[in-house]
Amino acid sequence: MVFPAVQSTNISRSSQGGHSISQLCGSSQAKDNMNLAKVSQVQSASKCLHQVLRLATLQRANLRSLTVRASVAAPERRQESVSKQSPESLTITQPDDWHLHLRDGPAMQSCVQHSAAQFGRAIIMPNLKPPVVSTEDAIQYRQRILSALPKDTPFQPLMTLYLTDKTTADEIRKAKESGIVYAVKLYPAGATTNSAAGVTSLDKCMAALEAMVEHGLPLLVHGEVTDPSVDIFDRERLFLDRVLAPLLARLPDLRCVVEHATTKEAVEFVRSQDATRVGATVTPQHLLLNRNALFQGGVRPHHFCLPILKREEHREALLGAVTSGSPQFFLGTDSAPHERGTKEAPCGCAGCFSAHAALELYATAFEEVGALDKLEGFASFFGPDFYRLPRNSKKVTLRRQTWTVPDEYPFATGTVVPLFAGRELGWSLQQST
Numbered sequence: 001m002v003f004p005a006v007q008s009t010n011i012s013r014s015s016q017g018g019h020s021i022s023q024l025c026g027s028s029q030a031k032d033n034m035n036l037a038k039v040s041q042v043q044s045a046s047k048c049l050h051q052v053l054r055l056a057t058l059q060r061a062n063l064r065s066l067t068v069r070a071s072v073a074a075p076e077r078r079q080e081s082v083s084k085q086s087p088e089s090l091t092i093t094q095p096d097d098w099h100l101h102l103r104d105g106p107a108m109q110s111c112v113q114h115s116a117a118q119f120g121r122a123i124i125m126p127n128l129k130p131p132v133v134s135t136e137d138a139i140q141y142r143q144r145i146l147s148a149l150p151k152d153t154p155f156q157p158l159m160t161l162y163l164t165d166k167t168t169a170d171e172i173r174k175a176k177e178s179g180i181v182y183a184v185k186l187y188p189a190g191a192t193t194n195s196a197a198g199v200t201s202l203d204k205c206m207a208a209l210e211a212m213v214e215h216g217l218p219l220l221v222h223g224e225v226t227d228p229s230v231d232i233f234d235r236e237r238l239f240l241d242r243v244l245a246p247l248l249a250r251l252p253d254l255r256c257v258v259e260h261a262t263t264k265e266a267v268e269f270v271r272s273q274d275a276t277r278v279g280a281t282v283t284p285q286h287l288l289l290n291r292n293a294l295f296q297g298g299v300r301p302h303h304f305c306l307p308i309l310k311r312e313e314h315r316e317a318l319l320g321a322v323t324s325g326s327p328q329f330f331l332g333t334d335s336a337p338h339e340r341g342t343k344e345a346p347c348g349c350a351g352c353f354s355a356h357a358a359l360e361l362y363a364t365a366f367e368e369v370g371a372l373d374k375l376e377g378f379a380s381f382f383g384p385d386f387y388r389l390p391r392n393s394k395k396v397t398l399r400r401q402t403w404t405v406p407d408e409y410p411f412a413t414g415t416v417v418p419l420f421a422g423r424e425l426g427w428s429l430q431q432s433t
């Protein structure tokens with residue numbers, strides 16, 4: 001299996017503006033009408049959404065997708081029903097972030113505290129320049145992360161190795177024995193930010209992959225083909241068929257995470273696999289935004305990430321998956337900060353920074369479909385269960401409190417523009433004292 005390089009994407013300067021989620025996710029009139037018809041059928045049958053939700057507990061599988069569609073098609077009604085049934089605060093077991101880019105040096109020093117304030121642990125992505133290819137690199141990087149935090153901060157970085165054509169079985173053994181490396185990341189060469197040193201052919205990695213099976217280290221997959229002739233919106237779907245399915249068939253005991261799943265095909269693919277073997281992380285941006293958000297009134301470079309935002313039907317499938325209670329879907333922000341000027345540029349970098357408000361953003365998405373009760377499993381239980389680690393014991397509380405996301409945060413010698421910059425969020429994470 002070979003991964004040819006992807007062409008670069010041009011991104012122009014644009015300003016951030018305030019738009020509601022429903023504006024950014026607008027669906028077609030025909031679809032709205034169809035969905036409104038469904039809503040009215042539901043309402044006449046059960047009189048109010050409260051009754052629908054009670055019914056949904058009995059017939060959850062069938063009614064879940066209907067509830068999601070209703071919420072997208074009728075935002076006003078959604079607001080009304082959500083506020084009736086939503087709590088003022090939500091206390092859950094402390095979550096972890098199973099997909100995080102922390103960068104290095106001054107950039108890392110300016111962003112790591114955002115994640116440490118939200119999460120107990122995080123899987124740290126290895127796509128530095130140069131990448132984290134050896135156990136020794138991972139040990140040193142982990143030390144730099146811990147040194148950037150105030151002493152006794154309980155945040156635990158869980159390190160990963162960057163798979164290359166040259167990764168040896170012996171390096172995998174060392175990684176496992178180190179006790180600080182929890183997974184190995186596959187970047188097809190050229191697929192995304194700092195992936196130039198990634199894998200050009202899985203055939204070259206078989207010894208390392210077999211060693212991962214032997215030592216029980218999962219493979220974390222950036223699942224996009226890199227063939228520049230493939231439409232950017234199809235790259236994840238084709239990767240699953242052409243690369244991941246054959247790999248899983250070739251190595252039946254390899255465990256793997258489809259990172260930042262973005263499509264209904266990815267949801268179906270993950271669901272079709274053994275739940276203890278294949279999981280998926282889902283980002284806040286893919287739950288809250290569809291591809292219209294890339295072009296809302298002009299090009300929006302701060303909504304550009306890879307895999308790219310998809311159509312509304314895919315966002316709905318992701319919302320359905322994360323609120324289904326399935327242990328295969330767990331929290332991974334893919335928070336990927338880039339200095340403002342490198343995104344607002346003729347060829348802007350891919351990556352959304354979400355660590356500043358990760359839980360608040362996820363709570364917003366779950367509340368949109370009346371599924372706040374499903375947040376704790378997704379955010380705090382299913383990730384550690386998949387990685388066979390203990391769940392956290394500490395609790396955190398989200399309060400219903402409106403705040404405005406700052407336009408930017410300090411980042412290295414410049415600034416980073418956070419997801420939802422300048423917009424209001426209705427939930428606020430209480431800092432523990």
Ligand SMILES: NC(=O)N[C@@H](CC(=O)O)C(=O)O
Pocket residue numbers: 101127192193194222304305306307334336337350351352
């Ligand atoms: N998600 C992104 O768009 N960018 C990530 C890399 C990645 O995970 O693809 C980054 O490191 O900037």
